[in-house]
Amino acid sequence: MPDTPHSAAPRRAPLWAVRGEMSRKTHVIFAVLGFCAVLVVWFGLAESGWFSKVFLPAPQDVAQRFYTWLAEDDLLKDVSISIYRVMGGFMLAVIVALPLGLMIGTFRPIQAFFEPVIEFARYLPAVAFVPLVMLWVGIDEGSKIAIIWIGTFFQMVLMISEDVRRVPKAQIEAAQTMGATREEVITKVILKSAMPSIMDSLRITMGWAWTYLVVAELVAANSGLGYAILKAQRFLQTDKIFVGILLIGLIGLVMDQLFRWVHRRRFPWLHA
Amino acid sequence: MLKLEIRQGSKIFHAGKITLHALQDINLSIHENEFVTLVGASGCGKSTLLRIIGGLENFTAGDVSVNAAPVTGPGLDRAMVFQDYSVYPWLTVAENIRFCRELKAHQQDNSLRATYHAIGRAHALLELMGLDNVKNAYPNQLSGGMRQRVAIARALMPAPEILLMDEPFGALDAQTREVMHGLILHLFTQERSTIVFVTHDVEEAIYLANRVVVMAPQPGRIDSIYNVPLPPAGQRHLDMKLAPEFLSLKKEILQRIRATARVHTDAGLLDKLTKQHHHDNEEGRSL
Numbered sequence: 001m002p003d004t005p006h007s008a009a010p011r012r013a014p015l016w017a018v019r020g021e022m023s024r025k026t027h028v029i030f031a032v033l034g035f036c037a038v039l040v041v042w043f044g045l046a047e048s049g050w051f052s053k054v055f056l057p058a059p060q061d062v063a064q065r066f067y068t069w070l071a072e073d074d075l076l077k078d079v080s081i082s083i084y085r086v087m088g089g090f091m092l093a094v095i096v097a098l099p100l101g102l103m104i105g106t107f108r109p110i111q112a113f114f115e116p117v118i119e120f121a122r123y124l125p126a127v128a129f130v131p132l133v134m135l136w137v138g139i140d141e142g143s144k145i146a147i148i149w150i151g152t153f154f155q156m157v158l159m160i161s162e163d164v165r166r167v168p169k170a171q172i173e174a175a176q177t178m179g180a181t182r183e184e185v186i187t188k189v190i191l192k193s194a195m196p197s198i199m200d201s202l203r204i205t206m207g208w209a210w211t212y213l214v215v216a217e218l219v220a221a222n223s224g225l226g227y228a229i230l231k232a233q234r235f236l237q238t239d240k241i242f243v244g245i246l247l248i249g250l251i252g253l254v255m256d257q258l259f260r261w262v263h264r265r266r267f268p269w270l271h272a
Numbered sequence: 273m274l275k276l277e278i279r280q281g282s283k284i285f286h287a288g289k290i291t292l293h294a295l296q297d298i299n300l301s302i303h304e305n306e307f308v309t310l311v312g313a314s315g316c317g318k319s320t321l322l323r324i325i326g327g328l329e330n331f332t333a334g335d336v337s338v339n340a341a342p343v344t345g346p347g348l349d350r351a352m353v354f355q356d357y358s359v360y361p362w363l364t365v366a367e368n369i370r371f372c373r374e375l376k377a378h379q380q381d382n383s384l385r386a387t388y389h390a391i392g393r394a395h396a397l398l399e400l401m402g403l404d405n406v407k408n409a410y411p412n413q414l415s416g417g418m419r420q421r422v423a424i425a426r427a428l429m430p431a432p433e434i435l436l437m438d439e440p441f442g443a444l445d446a447q448t449r450e451v452m453h454g455l456i457l458h459l460f461t462q463e464r465s466t467i468v469f470v471t472h473d474v475e476e477a478i479y480l481a482n483r484v485v486v487m488a489p490q491p492g493r494i495d496s497i498y499n500v501p502l503p504p505a506g507q508r509h510l511d512m513k514l515a516p517e518f519l520s521l522k523k524e525i526l527q528r529i530r531a532t533a534r535v536h537t538d539a540g541l542l543d544k545l546t547k548q549h550h551h552d553n554e555e556g557r558s559l
Contacts, residue, residue, distance in 0.1 A: 170354040170356065171360060173328055174352065175371075175375075177350065177352040177427075177436075178346075178372045179347070179348050179372070184375055184376065188374060192362050195362075267362070269361050269412060272412060272413055
């Protein structure tokens, strides 16, 4: 008898199995292919000549624009001022939302006091606050940061309070039966337990902060990626609009990966 | 010596117009170094009673005292083990066990001797619970049974006089559970503490205990108490579960639980449904 059917080379898991497994390498290959597909379709459409360059610039035009913007028009200044505004608004939102969300998720009276108001405020459109913010805060950096703050803060508080509420009761009661004080329960159990999901909530709200950037830079700005996009529209520089949008997307992606990296470093027990 | 005493304990919940007697007129005395299990049909209030002893909830009327002092909240003389999710996933096994040392309540004595003693105890518990080789692992890396060992070791760390266990093995498979039974009996003889243990598994209740308290629902109350005719904890082994006296006690307790769980609801409803069915059939025939 020759070899049995089992003695062949190690069997590979089928790639198209329902909810199948996939190696990290294959995953990366598919992700890169996804980006390439978009690029190829874009290139094809631009080269086909069906569209005017005003409507759809070719990838190489966009790349060219990126280079000139970088070399001649101080792209780095636009990028850094935008990052500064987003981070400013976002960090200020975190500083208030973190303790408030923690308290709302922990104490019923605080929940009853704040939650309905915040639920209401969450539906107020941040965009509509632009004129008010200009009136109250003025037209300097503060106003841009304020718009981003309004756009992210309310959602953030509610998400953090929900993360805090999801801490298992048994974890809290175990500490109580060991004689933990109220402060110790909050700092040594609730905060520690909720931190990974709070980090995820922050990662998600960070994305929203970037969407509000363009709105914020409507307010009498003369720099920044959002401002550059709006100005490019006035001059029909479609390629510049593309660069601006793609850059915001790219920066967002980098920030997201940064959050994930911190998550893995900071919470090894979840990834062990 | 009397360790724990419950006198005329009642707990009433109000849900809208409905008044629910979660517990009614509970009287129970537990002595030092006694292993008492609470069993009963769901809704009999066994877990609520344990939580009240632990100080996590209160009686509406009546009181609990430990060493003749009234219980007003959680205390260092009592420790509690929960069914699941109580181990801290962000701490390693060893850190979980040492957790109480982080709390002010356990830092009264920070002398070198006390610290040395604590380190020694943590080591001993790791060894006793068979956790020595996973002491630097995170709970997520362990099986459910191992995680419960961590929870028990953590509860034992401050050397409580009374250990309260709320269905601690409820989420474990049968084999792991038997291993845990051996462990808990060994630990009980080693630590000489008093244990109150809630379970819905009658066999577990008998195998572990000196006394089995059978509770009944609506209102939650103590139905009957049985002394377990088995040798002391240190001499028990799994074969005893097949001994005639074990089986007859198991049968008796199961019958009590069934009798009290069924009360009026199920039997009455079943009766009504059967009659309705007959009635329908009669009508069908006459048409």
